[in-house]
Amino acid sequence: MTFRKGQRVELFRESRDESWEAYMREYIGCHGVVTDPDTSINDPDALVEVSLEGKGTHRFPQDCLRPLE
Amino acid sequence: MSEPLCPVRSTIDQIERICQSNALVNPKSRRITEEILELLNDVAWGRAGSDHLSSIKALGEELAQHDNKPECTRVAQLVEDAVTVHLETFESHVRTHNCATGECVKLAPAPCQMACPAGIDVPTYVTLIGMGHDAEAISVIRKDNPFPWVCGLVCTRPCEMMCVRGRMDEPVSIKFLKAFAAERAMSERSYQNPPKAPDKGRKVAIVGAGPAGMSAAYYLALKGYGVEVFEDLPMAGGMIMVGIPRYRLPREVIDREVGMLEELGVVFHFNTRFGRDVTLNSLKDAGFEAFFIAIGAHGSFRLNIPGESDYPRVSDAISLLKKVALGDRNIPGRRVVVVGGGNVAIDAARTCLRLGCESVTIAYRRTRNEMPADIEEIEQAEEEGIEITFLTIPVAVEGKDGQVTGLRCLRAKLVVKEGTDRLYPKPVEGSEFVLPADAVIAAIGQQVQTECLQTVEGLHWSRRQTIGVDLACMQTDLPGVFAAGDAVTGPATVIEAIGGGKRAAEAIDRHLSGLPQPKMPPVPVRRARTPWIEMTAAEKAGRRRPEMPLLNIDRRRLMFQQVELGYSEDDVRREAGRCLRCDICRRCGLCVEICRDRMKIGALHFGYMNFDQPGPTDLKITEKKCILCGACAANCPNEAIRIEDRNGERILSLCGTILNRRPLITCADCGAVIGTEAYIQHMNRKILAAEQTIDTVYRCAECHRKHQAQLSVDLARL
Ligand SMILES: Cc1cc2nc3c(=O)[nH]c(=O)nc-3n(C[C@H](O)[C@H](O)[C@H](O)COP(=O)(O)OP(=O)(O)OC[C@H]3O[C@@H](n4cnc5c(N)ncnc54)[C@H](O)[C@@H]3O)c2cc1C
Numbered sequence: 015m016t017f018r019k020g021q022r023v024e025l026f027r028e029s030r031d032e033s034w035e036a037y038m039r040e041y042i043g044c045h046g047v048v049t050d051p052d053t054s055i056n057d058p059d060a061l062v063e064v065s066l067e068g069k070g071t072h073r074f075p076q077d078c079l080r081p082l083e
Numbered sequence: 084m085s086e087p088l089c090p091v092r093s094t095i096d097q098i099e100r101i102c103q104s105n106a107l108v109n110p111k112s113r114r115i116t117e118e119i120l121e122l123l124n125d126v127a128w129g130r131a132g133s134d135h136l137s138s139i140k141a142l143g144e145e146l147a148q149h150d151n152k153p154e155c156t157r158v159a160q161l162v163e164d165a166v167t168v169h170l171e172t173f174e175s176h177v178r179t180h181n182c183a184t185g186e187c188v189k190l191a192p193a194p195c196q197m198a199c200p201a202g203i204d205v206p207t208y209v210t211l212i213g214m215g216h217d218a219e220a221i222s223v224i225r226k227d228n229p230f231p232w233v234c235g236l237v238c239t240r241p242c243e244m245m246c247v248r249g250r251m252d253e254p255v256s257i258k259f260l261k262a263f264a265a266e267r268a269m270s271e272r273s274y275q276n277p278p279k280a281p282d283k284g285r286k287v288a289i290v291g292a293g294p295a296g297m298s299a300a301y302y303l304a305l306k307g308y309g310v311e312v313f314e315d316l317p318m319a320g321g322m323i324m325v326g327i328p329r330y331r332l333p334r335e336v337i338d339r340e341v342g343m344l345e346e347l348g349v350v351f352h353f354n355t356r357f358g359r360d361v362t363l364n365s366l367k368d369a370g371f372e373a374f375f376i377a378i379g380a381h382g383s384f385r386l387n388i389p390g391e392s393d394y395p396r397v398s399d400a401i402s403l404l405k406k407v408a409l410g411d412r413n414i415p416g417r418r419v420v421v422v423g424g425g426n427v428a429i430d431a432a433r434t435c436l437r438l439g440c441e442s443v444t445i446a447y448r449r450t451r452n453e454m455p456a457d458i459e460e461i462e463q464a465e466e467e468g469i470e471i472t473f474l475t476i477p478v479a480v481e482g483k484d485g486q487v488t489g490l491r492c493l494r495a496k497l498v499v500k501e502g503t504d505r506l507y508p509k510p511v512e513g514s515e516f517v518l519p520a521d522a523v524i525a526a527i528g529q530q531v532q533t534e535c536l537q538t539v540e541g542l543h544w545s546r547r548q549t550i551g552v553d554l555a556c557m558q559t560d561l562p563g564v565f566a567a568g569d570a571v572t573g574p575a576t577v578i579e580a581i582g583g584g585k586r587a588a589e590a591i592d593r594h595l596s597g598l599p600q601p602k603m604p605p606v607p608v609r610r611a612r613t614p615w616i617e618m619t620a621a622e623k624a625g626r627r628r629p630e631m632p633l634l635n636i637d638r639r640r641l642m643f644q645q646v647e648l649g650y651s652e653d654d655v656r657r658e659a660g661r662c663l664r665c666d667i668c669r670r671c672g673l674c675v676e677i678c679r680d681r682m683k684i685g686a687l688h689f690g691y692m693n694f695d696q697p698g699p700t701d702l703k704i705t706e707k708k709c710i711l712c713g714a715c716a717a718n719c720p721n722e723a724i725r726i727e728d729r730n731g732e733r734i735l736s737l738c739g740t741i742l743n744r745r746p747l748i749t750c751a752d753c754g755a756v757i758g759t760e761a762y763i764q765h766m767n768r769k770i771l772a773a774e775q776t777i778d779t780v781y782r783c784a785e786c787h788r789k790h791q792a793q794l795s796v797d798l799a800r801l
Binding site for chain 2: 032
């Protein structure tokens, strides 16, 4: 999935990526907006910046995100 | 406002009041109390770890022993109660991150503030700008971000993407408001540093003078540490100075804001490379007790195609932009091809154009839809005459006599790769063609240059070749060594670097004070509850986000002059008034529900309140339907929606937006206020039997009773 700026997404599961942190478990099920996708090379491995409603802005691996629309 | 029910909130509030009263005159008592507050706030926000409560207890005991002034005794007593009487509640905050009363989110930051990686209190500063208090707005911003002017020009503005007004029409133009206020305050010399804490006599070393390093430097200097920054380049700024081109961010803006750090006593050592001129051990020997690594991501990915290393005029965007920023204004070639589709590719292409290149083409593998660069940047580049060739895969750099002659490419088509839903560019067989060029610039991504840290043993590197840290506090695996910015996230944004630098400064302070680190990233802090700006619903709904005036196209092709010219003062003040003040109205929807379901009126149409499925918003409809009963206001948990009687009128407002106002009806006999006509008629319709006619003379309950009694007496006499 290529994420686009402004796209609504859901953090739907834990990621297996090493950048996943234990505290992020609290965010599973949260909805948010992609605020900074990978802005250089459309890399499926890049971390994507997402602002989660009420939970702040974080960088997540792409395998735990899915688009809402 | 009523006293909070939650003991955590209540303890914080009481200690905060003691701090604000300036009663704690002894600096040590003040410091201990502030540390207690910091830890209590971690508890309130669910960021505390298992040792927080014991640390709070120890600090309380230290305070009691150190100072026997009544205020200190009071703080110590509050702490004692917290860890004894209210232990269970405190522990539940730590363990479950849950405040049963909901009080600990009473001051919940607005979505824009939550979205900001540096946690700036957006509604507060936007409102201050709307009121014309620019310098005050800047000092609010600088509590969380020391570079409001820089960010006002180049921030990627996650805040605007979460702006609730955007669900109504367009987000508030937060970024440009910030730029205006910073410029105005700077020009009026009212842009000032806050007072510094007394010198702690302890030194922190910072590696890299980019936004991450300088933000950490700023907050540590304010806390009283001696801060020295070691920077490889001859100037401060990092990528904002040597990456972002001057037509987007003038050098003076960076220099002025860096100057504020120097004024605080931050010392810069330029042309000093970590790993070559200084090392971790040499800095330890020089008396530094903590270290912050913020070296950015200055390496570039290579194209890995034949011919790439054979010609001098094949380079990467970062090197080109750096050379230009450092003063080299030679053109890279007459006809340039830039490979890539991100913001860096666009910056490199627009820079080449301004240097005087005759033609500049961007070659991108996918289509416009997948281009990762910002749409505004792409549009501005195309307006300036930059060509973009899509579905183009470079396969070789071609040349003759040591000079580049072109970039051999293949056409691509987008296909879905098995097992994924991602579109990949697949070369089309036999579609080879050559883009004529005498210079090729690769802009296909950056990476951290790891060599300078090779001597630092025990540093954890991620598989993305970034420095591994605990994101809650930016601490690396090495005690006393912290890192943030692009070196941790990979190429990211200025505001993330600033947020990381600030977080690291707080963690370094805790580390040096022997306090435990938080277990979760910090929750932004509300800086004030600024009064709202009053206006009618029609005005609020009718204001439109202004267009940004741009430099004329000829100059944009020829000069590095700033392209975005900034809003007029009038536009700025009006635009700030579009803010919905989500710091006060938390969009719980209770008012809408009560009006619709209990009162059966349905006068509140706030579709923007729903994040997932925003519905239509109509601020003006309230005036037509509302009876000014006040049920919405009575149930608002945060005093956002209010009903008040002013100058003979009853007024309903939401965060200053007047939704309805009607003349008040007074009792015909005694003059007491009874309500509005619509309200009385509504109540009459509900209370009186259907066959009864509604009296057009309004009386208060008492006079009505007397009147009825008199009528009965009169009737009896007949
Ligand atoms: C062309 C371009 C355009 C960009 N545009 C935007 C934009 O519009 N908006 C946005 O938000 N972000 C933008 N960015 C990204 C942004 O600039 C970075 O995310 C941000 O600057 C990172 O900050 P940092 O402090 O982590 O690193 P940097 O800003 O890279 O600073 C690191 C500093 O460390 C120094 N350094 C490196 N190694 C050593 C060493 N061994 N010893 C001493 N010093 C060292 C470097 O010289 C540099 O000064 C852009 C980036 C580029 C390249």
